[in-house]
Amino acid sequence: DIVMTQSPLSLPVTPGEPASISCRSSQSLLHSDGHNYLDWYLQKPGQSPQLLIYLVSNRASGVPDRFSGSGSGTDFTLKISRVEAEDVGVYYCMQGLQIPPTFGQGTRLEIK
Amino acid sequence: EVQLVESGGVVVQPGGSLRLSCAASGFTFDDYAMHWVRQVPGKGLEWVSLISWDGGVTYYADSVKGRFTISRDNSKNSLYLQMNSLRTEDTALYYCAAPAAGLLGPLDYWGQGTLVTVSS
Numbered sequence: 226d227i228v229m230t231q232s233p234l235s236l237p238v239t240p241g242e243p244a245s246i247s248c249r250s251s252q253s254l255l256h257s258d259g260h261n262y263l264d265w266y267l268q269k270p271g272q273s274p275q276l277l278i279y280l281v282s283n284r285a286s287g288v289p290d291r292f293s294g295s296g297s298g299t300d301f302t303l304k305i306s307r308v309e310a311e312d313v314g315v316y317y318c319m320q321g322l323q324i325p326p327t328f329g330q331g332t333r334l335e336i337k
Numbered sequence: 338e339v340q341l342v343e344s345g346g347v348v349v350q351p352g353g354s355l356r357l358s359c360a361a362s363g364f365t366f367d368d369y370a371m372h373w374v375r376q377v378p379g380k381g382l383e384w385v386s387l388i389s390w391d392g393g394v395t396y397y398a399d400s401v402k403g404r405f406t407i408s409r410d411n412s413k414n415s416l417y418l419q420m421n422s423l424r425t426e427d428t429a430l431y432y433c434a435a436p437a438a439g440l441l442g443p444l445d446y447w448g449q450g451t452l453v454t455v456s457s
Contacts, residue, residue, distance in 0.1 A: 264443040266382075273432060273450060274374075274382065279443035317382055321441040324396045326372075328382040 227252050227320050231329035239337045244305040246332045248318035253298045262322035265294055265303050268331075269314040277316070278303065310336055339363040339446045341433050346451030353423050357451055359416040359433030367391070367411035370440045373418050375429035376450070385431070386418065389440060401427075423455045 228251040238244045254261045265278040276285040278294040281301060291306040305312060313336055318329040345357040359371070373385040386397045386407040395407050406419040416433050430450040436442030 262441070266444070268382075273447040274444075275447065276443050276445050285443075285445065315381075319382075319444075321443065324387075324441065325398050326384045326441060328384070331381045 226325055227254075227323060227327050229318055229320055229327050229329040231316075231318060231332050234330060234332055236332055236334045237337045238305075238308045238334060240310060241307050244308050244312075244334060246303045246316055246318075246334075248296075248301045248303070248329050250299045250301075250320055252322075254301075254320050254322045255298055256322060261297050261301070262320055263294075263296065263301050264319045264321060266317045266319060266328075267312075267314050268317065269311075272314075274317065305334075308334070308336070339435075341435065341446055341448035343431060343433055343448045343451035346431065346453045348454040348456060349423055350457050351423060351425055351455055353455070355420045355423065355453060357418040357420065357431055357433075357453070359418075359448055361414045361416065361433075361435070364435075364446075366414040369435045369437075370442075371407075371409060371416045372434045372436070372444060373407060373416075374432045374434055374444070374447075375427075376432070377429045378452075383429075387440060388416070394440065420453070423453075425455050427453060428455045429453060 230249045261281045266274040267277045268274040282294045315331040340362045342360045372387045388407045404422045408417045432450045433448045434444040435446040437445040
């Protein structure tokens with residue numbers, strides 16, 4: 226199975242400041258079709274996970290443009306340009322290259 | 338509006354059985370693969386199983402293989418998870434989820450989850 230490793234696991238951020246979360250995979254997520262099969266999810270407190278970003282850098286419908294994703298191969302990053310109070314929750318990366326799909330441990334973003 | 342509504346979660350004894358259901362609406366259910374993902378309260382997400390749009394292809398996590406069976410009834414817009422030989426470590430909130438495309442596409446839609454507690 227592909228192991229997904231996120232860092233940091235806890236991320237306190239002042240509103241208006243940027244934030245960055247790293248996700249590394251134990252194998253390359255680059256498919257022969259040229260896509261990296263890496264998605265990001267946000268689970269807000271008391272809610273189900275919601276898709277944030279798919280295929281590394283594509284924002285899901287309704288996701289603000291302060292969220293961006295980058296990376297390739299085994300190293301990926303989710304960035305929030307200016308954190309807002311509504312961004313609190315746990316962020317997960319997930320690989321969809323091979324079965325079983327696997328998630329990172331999660332990064333808890335909190336407001337300072 | 339897409340809706341996924343899970344049900345069937347209860348308290349069950351170790352070794353017992355349970356069937357979870359997921360009722361889908363707001364989209365053409367039989368066009369989509371479906372997944373089950375679980376989450377121990379306060380912990381991370383664990384993928385459990387998936388089924389193709391027609392039910393012809395299924396996959397399972399090693400942790401549930403041989404004990405859980407995923408199925409669907411497209412005539413009822415419903416997804417199921419038959420859980421047998423339950424263990425305490427199966428205690429979790431079980432979500433059904435749907436990718437907008439493909440078997441392993443990003444999980445665009447999630448239900449609210451149903452809680453399964455395995456305890457004596």
